Amino acid sequence: MNWKKVSIVYRKEIKDTLRDKRTVMMMILVPILLYPMLFMIMGQLMTAGAKKLEAQDSIIAINNSLPEVLIQMIRAEEKFDIQDMENPVESLKAKEIQGFLTRTVDADTLQFVVYFDGAIDKSRLCKERLTGILNHYLRQQQEKLLAQNKVDISVLEPFKITSENIAPPSRMGGMLLGSMIPLILIVTMVLGAMYPAIDLTAGEKERGTLETILTIPIQRLELLFGKFLTVTTTAFITGLLNLASMILIYTSGMVQIGKISELMKFGITPYGLLWLILSLIPFALFISAAIISVCLFARSFKEAQNFVTPVYLLIMFPSFIAFMPGVELNRTLAMIPVVNISLLFREIFLNNYPLELIVFTFISNSFAAMLFIIVVVKLFHAESVLFGENQPFRLSLKRSQIKRAPVFQPSSALLIFALVMLLLFYIGSYAQMKSITWGLIITEWGLIALPVFLFIWFFKIDPKQTLHMHQTNWAAYLGTIFTGIGALGVMIWVSRFQMEIFPEYEELVKSIEKILNISNTHLPPAVGLFIFALSPAICEEVLFRGILLSSLRKYLPGWMAVVFVGFLFGLFHVHLFRIIPTALLGILFTYIVFRTGSIWPAMLAHFVNNTLVYLLVNFPSLAEKLPWFSDESWPTLKATLILTGLMVIGIGLIEISNKNKKPRQALS
Amino acid sequence: MMIATDNISKTFYDSKRGEIHAVCPTNIVIRKSEIFGLLGPNGAGKTTLLRMLSTVLSPTTGTATINRLDLLKNQEQIKKNIGFLSGNTRLYGRLSPRELLNYFGALYEIPPPQIKIRTTKIFDMLDMWEFIDQRIEKLSTGQTQKTSIGRTILHDPPVYILDEPTLGLDILTGRTIIQFIRDSAAQGKTILFSTHYMEEAEMLCDRIGLMHEGNILDVDTLDNLKRKKNASHLADIFLAYIEEAA
Numbered sequence: 024m025n026w027k028k029v030s031i032v033y034r035k036e037i038k039d040t041l042r043d044k045r046t047v048m049m050m051i052l053v054p055i056l057l058y059p060m061l062f063m064i065m066g067q068l069m070t071a072g073a074k075k076l077e078a079q080d081s082i083i084a085i086n087n088s089l090p091e092v093l094i095q096m097i098r099a100e101e102k103f104d105i106q107d108m109e110n111p112v113e114s115l116k117a118k119e120i121q122g123f124l125t126r127t128v129d130a131d132t133l134q135f136v137v138y139f140d141g142a143i144d145k146s147r148l149c150k151e152r153l154t155g156i157l158n159h160y161l162r163q164q165q166e167k168l169l170a171q172n173k174v175d176i177s178v179l180e181p182f183k184i185t186s187e188n189i190a191p192p193s194r195m196g197g198m199l200l201g202s203m204i205p206l207i208l209i210v211t212m213v214l215g216a217m218y219p220a221i222d223l224t225a226g227e228k229e230r231g232t233l234e235t236i237l238t239i240p241i242q243r244l245e246l247l248f249g250k251f252l253t254v255t256t257t258a259f260i261t262g263l264l265n266l267a268s269m270i271l272i273y274t275s276g277m278v279q280i281g282k283i284s285e286l287m288k289f290g291i292t293p294y295g296l297l298w299l300i301l302s303l304i305p306f307a308l309f310i311s312a313a314i315i316s317v318c319l320f321a322r323s324f325k326e327a328q329n330f331v332t333p334v335y336l337l338i339m340f341p342s343f344i345a346f347m348p349g350v351e352l353n354r355t356l357a358m359i360p361v362v363n364i365s366l367l368f369r370e371i372f373l374n375n376y377p378l379e380l381i382v383f384t385f386i387s388n389s390f391a392a393m394l395f396i397i398v399v400v401k402l403f404h405a406e407s408v409l410f411g412e413n414q415p416f417r418l419s420l421k422r423s424q425i426k427r428a429p430v431f432q433p434s435s436a437l438l439i440f441a442l443v444m445l446l447l448f449y450i451g452s453y454a455q456m457k458s459i460t461w462g463l464i465i466t467e468w469g470l471i472a473l474p475v476f477l478f479i480w481f482f483k484i485d486p487k488q489t490l491h492m493h494q495t496n497w498a499a500y501l502g503t504i505f506t507g508i509g510a511l512g513v514m515i516w517v518s519r520f521q522m523e524i525f526p527e528y529e530e531l532v533k534s535i536e537k538i539l540n541i542s543n544t545h546l547p548p549a550v551g552l553f554i555f556a557l558s559p560a561i562c563e564e565v566l567f568r569g570i571l572l573s574s575l576r577k578y579l580p581g582w583m584a585v586v587f588v589g590f591l592f593g594l595f596h597v598h599l600f601r602i603i604p605t606a607l608l609g610i611l612f613t614y615i616v617f618r619t620g621s622i623w624p625a626m627l628a629h630f631v632n633n634t635l636v637y638l639l640v641n642f643p644s645l646a647e648k649l650p651w652f653s654d655e656s657w658p659t660l661k662a663t664l665i666l667t668g669l670m671v672i673g674i675g676l677i678e679i680s681n682k683n684k685k686p687r688q689a690l691s
Numbered sequence: 692m693m694i695a696t697d698n699i700s701k702t703f704y705d706s707k708r709g710e711i712h713a714v715c716p717t718n719i720v721i722r723k724s725e726i727f728g729l730l731g732p733n734g735a736g737k738t739t740l741l742r743m744l745s746t747v748l749s750p751t752t753g754t755a756t757i758n759r760l761d762l763l764k765n766q767e768q769i770k771k772n773i774g775f776l777s778g779n780t781r782l783y784g785r786l787s788p789r790e791l792l793n794y795f796g797a798l799y800e801i802p803p804p805q806i807k808i809r810t811t812k813i814f815d816m817l818d819m820w821e822f823i824d825q826r827i828e829k830l831s832t833g834q835t836q837k838t839s840i841g842r843t844i845l846h847d848p849p850v851y852i853l854d855e856p857t858l859g860l861d862i863l864t865g866r867t868i869i870q871f872i873r874d875s876a877a878q879g880k881t882i883l884f885s886t887h888y889m890e891e892a893e894m895l896c897d898r899i900g901l902m903h904e905g906n907i908l909d910v911d912t913l914d915n916l917k918r919k920k921n922a923s924h925l926a927d928i929f930l931a932y933i934e935e936a937a
Contacts, residue, residue: 038790039783231779231780234780235782
């Protein structure tokens with residue numbers, strides 16, 4: 024890569040971007056004008072609102088059988104406006120009054136009851152005022168009774184309780200700001216990166232300058248890198264300006280949101296500020312790479328905006344973690360992009376600088392950014408991406424107008440996947456809650472296989488092609504069986520590994536077994552195998568290794584299609600701790616179809632794998648004979664060797680079965 | 692021999708129509724200092740062929756040599772040897788013509804003093820001085836087209852590949868292009884251009900390649916083509932070839 028050319032592109036793109044009004048608005052005007060105004064108005068409104076509320080009288084009703092003294096006390100209080108109501112509780116519901124005080128006598132104990140509506144500010148205030156009076160009355164009664172019995176009042180208070188907050192106001196401010204500022208920073212930085220990213224990729228396609236630049240002697244990597252650095256710069260500047268603006272707002276005392284500014288002072292040290300600014304860089308790298316990589320697929324500005332929205336949500340969601348109580352930056356979390364940044368910001372606001380974790384955070388974000396760039400460069404060479412020859416998804420509801428096609432368009436296949444996921448969320452989980460056995464049967468056949476076949480029929484897709492229903496040879500099947508058994512070892516290793524990293528979630532991991540463990544439902548093994556092994560092997564394969572692989576294969580380089588389908592398979596198992604092991608398993612199954620060109624071996628492998636898991640979980644006697652599969656401890660060396668050996672032999676056989684064909688032709 | 696294609700072809704995949712052979716294996720030879728016109732209706736494959744020769748698209752099979760450089764092996768060098776202009780090679784609207792030429796000059800690795808000399812010459816030649824510091828998005832079609840030509844010839848390549856250079860232009864701007872093609876040929880440039888205007892081809896070309904549905908039907912001088920089909924108008928000649936092919 025010629026860095027001089029990258030720098031030429033960078034300087035030009037910065038100039039170009041700064042001349043774009045939308046970018047400048049997002050980058051500069053929003054932080055330095057919109058924020059202070061927004062905060063100021065919000066603060067004023069909140070303060071004014073609180074004062075107004077405080078000044079208002081509470082309209083209440085009281086039960087006339089209350090003690091006369093209490094009634095006198097309430098009447099003496101100016102803030103109460105007592106109304107007579109026939110049915111005070113109903114009046115409260117109708118919002119005619121804000122509180123109702125009554126009494127009950129229950130087993131000789133006198134009890135006062137304050138009715139209020141917790142959803143209404145005025146009513147909550149009314150409740151506080153009433154309980155204040157009641158406490159006052161209680162104290163009076165206590166004093167009176169004690170005096171009658173000639174007991175000193177001090178018996179009521181043998182000791183006092185106080186607490187002392189040792190956190191200086193700056194740290195209290197850090198807690199709050201440390202949770203809020205990361206979120207605001209992350210959101211604004213993404214917004215700041217979004218327009219230039221779209222403009223420099225899809226915008227360039229839309230305006231037709233891409234073809235011009237392709238005739239110039241510059242490598243696509245150099246071009247992309249120049250653009251990537253430009254977007255990173257705008258994201259960084261946006262973050263910096265926002266940070267500066269927010270710090271100014273808080274320190275200047277311009278904004279007084281209720282009592283917050285009294286309680287907390289903003290106390291970040293210059294050293295902390297430096298760290299904060301530095302940590303904006305890896306985050307800017309990460310979001311720029313992520314956003315650019317989706318934008319490259321879009322053909323127009325508008326389409327790119329649609330593509331960016333889910334990425335925006337995906338980035339924003341983990342940043343909420345800084346709001347979660349008890350979550351602190353540790354080594355594991357420091358590995359996860361976005362999450363680590365939002366937690367690191369909070370640490371810095373609390374005046375903690377965990378150097379090791381900061382380094383982890385930097386590395387993980389930069390690494391993820393690089394990964395995106397590498398993948399994107401691969402794709403950026405694909406002409407279908409550059410010239411957008413891929414057809415957009417058009418839903419034509421007249422079947423007669425639909426033309427036959429060998430496989431689905433990638434966008435259509437992904438939409439079907441999304442639809443199946445929705446069905447699983449809304450119908451599948453409900454059905455499984457009602458009855459695990461029937462629920463699973465309905466899920467597999469009704470919610471996965473049925474939609475897939477319906478779509479194949481409706482869109483006149485060639486089932487043989489899209490489902491890879493091709494013949495293959497015995498070596499492939501044999502290899503598949505070995506691989507299927509060996510794969511179990513890999514899954515156990517990965518699960519074990521996860522448990523070592525997240526020991527606190529062991530219970531969660533174990534809960535998976537409960538799903539599989541249906542021995543108490545007394546199902547005959549044949550039925551159990553049908554539900555847990557055969558059905559998924561057919562239905563899930565048809566979706567993943569069938570329509571998803573065959574369509575994505577047309578669009579992505581082979582290995583990427585394999586990894587991507589595997590990853591979707593992991594996601595499909597909607598369980599945080601199953602994503603990685605099942606994704607690996609998915610990659611393996613996808614690889615089998617990719618190499619043999621046939622879906623049958625993958626179905627067999629899936630069946631073998633699920634059968635083994637089912638048997639091990641439901642027949643403890645079998646599991647005892649095969650202690651290797653226990654996930655209580657690491658698999659033994661012997662077990663690892665045997666299982667790895669099986670897998671190597673299996674993969675070898677699959678490769679041999681494919682010997683006469685060139686790898687890329689196996690699928691076509 | 693400046694350009695020679697060697698069974699170059701391009702196949703697209705389309706969900707509706709399946710495989711499309713945009714350019715069937717093609718062999719054409721274009722001599723130095725020649726004006727070669729590629730003539731054909733819309734969808735004949737002209738643009739795809741020119742895009743492959745300008746390295747924007749990579750061929751499905753075959754290759755080509757330009758100025759003795761192999762298309763597949765010396766992409767970077769080939770890009771320096773050609774100037775490619777088409778309706779799709781638009782310019783950065785937020786830059787001025789001067790900034791644009793400086794940018795591309797830097798990417799062609801022309802030393803800055805050299806760029807200065809070269810752009811001055813281009814601004815003189817194309818009479819661009821009055822608008823070189825305005826943003827391109829504010830320029831008229833004619834001024835933009837002049838800037839595009841400036842961009843195409845900036846690095847002084849021996850070969851110009853022009854895809855429908857007059858498409859959508861008014862008569863005056865179109866004449867600027869025609870004049871430019873004639874002047875360039877006089878300077879010894881090799882010019883490959885495509886068009887679907889028959890008159891343009893008649894007016895300019897030394898030799899004409901007739902293209903239809905991805906195939907080159909024939910390549911010859913205008914006079915020879917007229918003689919072969921016994922027709923005086925290029926349109927008639929073209930129809931005769933299409934009928935013969937069908």
